[in-house]
Amino acid sequence: MEITPQIWAVGGGKGGVGKSTVSTLLAFWLARMGNKTILMDVDLGGANIHTFMGIKSPPRTLNDFIAKRYDSLEDISIETEVENLRIICGACDILTLANPHVAQKTKIIQNLSKLNAKYVVLDLGAGTSFNVLDFFLVVHRKIIVLTPQPISIQNAYAFVRNAVFRRLSRLSSQQPYLQALIRTAMDTNNELRVKTIRDLYQVIEDARGKNVMNDLEHEIGKIQPQVITNMITNPKDKNAGRVIQIVSEKYLMIHPTNLGGVVYDKRLHNVITEMIPLTTLVKSSDAFASVYDLVMKLI
Numbered sequence: 001m002e003i004t005p006q007i008w009a010v011g012g013g014k015g016g017v018g019k020s021t022v023s024t025l026l027a028f029w030l031a032r033m034g035n036k037t038i039l040m041d042v043d044l045g046g047a048n049i050h051t052f053m054g055i056k057s058p059p060r061t062l063n064d065f066i067a068k069r070y071d072s073l074e075d076i077s078i079e080t081e082v083e084n085l086r087i088i089c090g091a092c093d094i095l096t097l098a099n100p101h102v103a104q105k106t107k108i109i110q111n112l113s114k115l116n117a118k119y120v121v122l123d124l125g126a127g128t129s130f131n132v133l134d135f136f137l138v139v140h141r142k143i144i145v146l147t148p149q150p151i152s153i154q155n156a157y158a159f160v161r162n163a164v165f166r167r168l169s170r171l172s173s174q175q176p177y178l179q180a181l182i183r184t185a186m187d188t189n190n191e192l193r194v195k196t197i198r199d200l201y202q203v204i205e206d207a208r209g210k211n212v213m214n215d216l217e218h219e220i221g222k223i224q225p226q227v228i229t230n231m232i233t234n235p236k237d238k239n240a241g242r243v244i245q246i247v248s249e250k251y252l253m254i255h256p257t258n259l260g261g262v263v264y265d266k267r268l269h270n271v272i273t274e275m276i277p278l279t280t281l282v283k284s285s286d287a288f289a290s291v292y293d294l295v296m297k298l299i
Helices: 019-032 062-066 102-112 130-137 150-171 176-186 197-208 210-220 235-251 266-273 286-298
Strands: 006-012 037-042 085-088 119-124 141-146 226-232 257-263
Touching: 006 019, 006 130, 006 150, 019 037, 019 085, 019 119, 019 141, 019 226, 019 286, 062 102, 102 130, 119 130, 130 150, 141 150, 141 235, 150 176, 150 210, 150 235, 176 197, 197 210, 226 235, 226 286, 235 257, 257 286
Parallel strands: 006 119, 006 141, 037 085, 037 119, 141 226, 226 257
Antiparallel strands: none
16 A cells, blocks of 8 residues: 655755755654655755765766656665665756756656655755745645754744745735735835735735635645754754744744754764765764654654
8 A cells, every 4th residue: 555655845044054964864763763764855956965875976866857767756766875764866967957847846746745655855945936935835844944043043034934925826826916915015115014914814804805814814824834943052042943933923823833953063064074974973963862852743
């Protein structure tokens, strides 16, 4: 009997927050617990997951799937030295996937559910392009990674905000008037003086009625990010995820979960710098232990 995998996506604001590191460690622990797991690099145009697993030159990548050299994502998966863990490498050789067409993106998304695994962990690209947000919005577990620095917190909130507006835009795609309202509201200095999603809902209710507003509110409420703070060096750093939670509830009317954090580990930093497989640190890294606790919360 085929099992539809549970898909997790790990996103964030700008690069440099350790998103790929967290993705790799999440997938490692899922596999270590006996689950068939696939780690997939969806950082289209800047793929690096394979180097974290000690693979210098992947024999197959997403480009091969898009170019129809292979029929399925399953066919381009690669075994790793970790039992139960395979990886699907991003387009690291050519940058044709940096801005995939809608049809290419849809093809990848539709094939995710056909993978032979219990869990699929997607390492998303940096930033808030539509491609990144669309992958983020279709998965079961929407994970945001940030660091305690103020700029990272701002970027993480911007990611969540853009995800909400992207979903609103998709939901109203057949209603030009609603689309125009949403585009206007995305500008923080908009003429409607819409400052929050609550304000936007009120404008929509006034213009289109309570039922339309309630439907949108219900769908947006399904966006429930799980927030992970990476590179924690002191107890106060753990508050970063709580900030995202509070601000998102106040201004976006969604309810993120603050999962906790991953402690900063200099040895982990050195391993990444020297391009040594991350899994070599399993028995000695505080960061590994932190991610184990996060996986237990997520499952």
